[in-house]
Structure formats: structure tokens, C-alpha cells
Amino acid sequence: MELKMNVNGQPVAVEVAPTEPLLQVLRERLGLVGAKEPCGKGECGGCTVLMNGQTVNACLVMAAQAEGAEVLTVEGLAAPDGKLHPVQQAFVEAGAVQCGYCMTGMVMSAFSLLQQNPQPTEAEIKEGMEGNLCRCTGYQKVFDAVNLAAGRLR
Ligand code: FES
Numbered sequence: 015m016e017l018k019m020n021v022n023g024q025p026v027a028v029e030v031a032p033t034e035p036l037l038q039v040l041r042e043r044l045g046l047v048g049a050k051e052p053c054g055k056g057e058c059g060g061c062t063v064l065m066n067g068q069t070v071n072a073c074l075v076m077a078a079q080a081e082g083a084e085v086l087t088v089e090g091l092a093a094p095d096g097k098l099h100p101v102q103q104a105f106v107e108a109g110a111v112q113c114g115y116c117m118t119g120m121v122m123s124a125f126s127l128l129q130q131n132p133q134p135t136e137a138e139i140k141e142g143m144e145g146n147l148c149r150c151t152g153y154q155k156v157f158d159a160v161n162l163a164a165g166r167l168r
């Protein structure tokens with residue numbers, strides 16, 4: 015099938031198998047390798063992107079389900095001149111990035127959370143980020159980063 019969707023504000027049309035994961039389409043056909051594939055089973059959140067404004071695990075979304083969708087990946091967050099989005103900048107400044115493997119998923123979940131709830135409590139941040147696993151940071155610096163980003167975005 016020919017999959018048509020908008021990715022990071024740009025229309026794309028690409029030949030895919032209907033059951034091909036959206037993550038594979040993004041990474042292997044469109045060269046958008048920001049979303050990672052740590053598990054490929056919907057368990058870690060490393061492949062998180064936004065589809066029609068909602069976070070999804072791109073490893074679980076079939077290409078056919080993305081037909082006509084608006085998809086936002088981490089590559090679409092930074093400004094055209096390369097300036098980091100405030101959420102990305104906050105993760106850097108809070109020291110929340112270690113190996114980085116989980117980070118793009120974390121950033122996309124934080125971005126989505128703050129769009130829906132600009133002033134989350136600590137509990138709401140933990141709840142909003144619970145689908146994203148990290149083996150390095152112990153999570154506190156991630157929560158600090160989301161808090162920092164929330165303040166700046168307000
Ligand atoms: S790679 Fe998709 S949830 Fe882990």
C-alpha cells in the first residue's frame with residue numbers, strides 16, 4: 015500500500031506493507047532514527063512518537079493505522095535553526111541524559127504531558143512518564159527535567 019501521512023509537518027507518501035510497524039517506516043524508510051527500538055514489544059516507550067496529538071508506541075502501530083495521520087517525532091521538536099525545544103533543553107540541563115537510549119521517547123512523552131497539563135504535580139509527572147523505562151538515570155533527574163521544562167513553558 016501507499017501510506018500517506020504528515021510527518022513533522024511535511025506530507026510523505028511511501029510504499030509499505032500494511033502490517034509494517036510505523037517505527038520501521040520512520041526509521042528505515044524515512045531516515046528518522048530519533049525514535050528507538052529498545053524492546054519492539056510495546057513495553058519500554060523508547061519508540062514514543064505523537065500520532066494525531068497522542069503518544070503512541072510506534073513499534074505497535076501498523077502502517078495502515080497511520081494512514082492520513084499527523085505524526086510528530088523528536089526530529090520535529092527542535093527549531094529549524096537547530097535550537098533545542100525547551101523540553102529537550104531542560105533534559106540536558108537537568109542532567110537527565112545518560113546513555114540516551116530512552117531519551118527521545120522520554121522527551122516526546124514529556125512534551126505531550128506538558129501540552130495537556132502545563133502545571134503537573136510531581137505525582138502527575140510520574141504518572142505521565144510511567145510508560146517510559148530508563149535503566150540509567152534512576153528517574154529523579156527525568157522528573158526534575160519535566161518540572162524545569164514545565165516552568166519554562168509557562
Ligand atoms: S520499542 Fe516500542 S515500546 Fe519498546
Ligand code: FES
Pocket residue numbers: 110111112113114115116117147148149150151
Ligand atoms: S539514559 Fe540510558 S536508558 Fe535512559
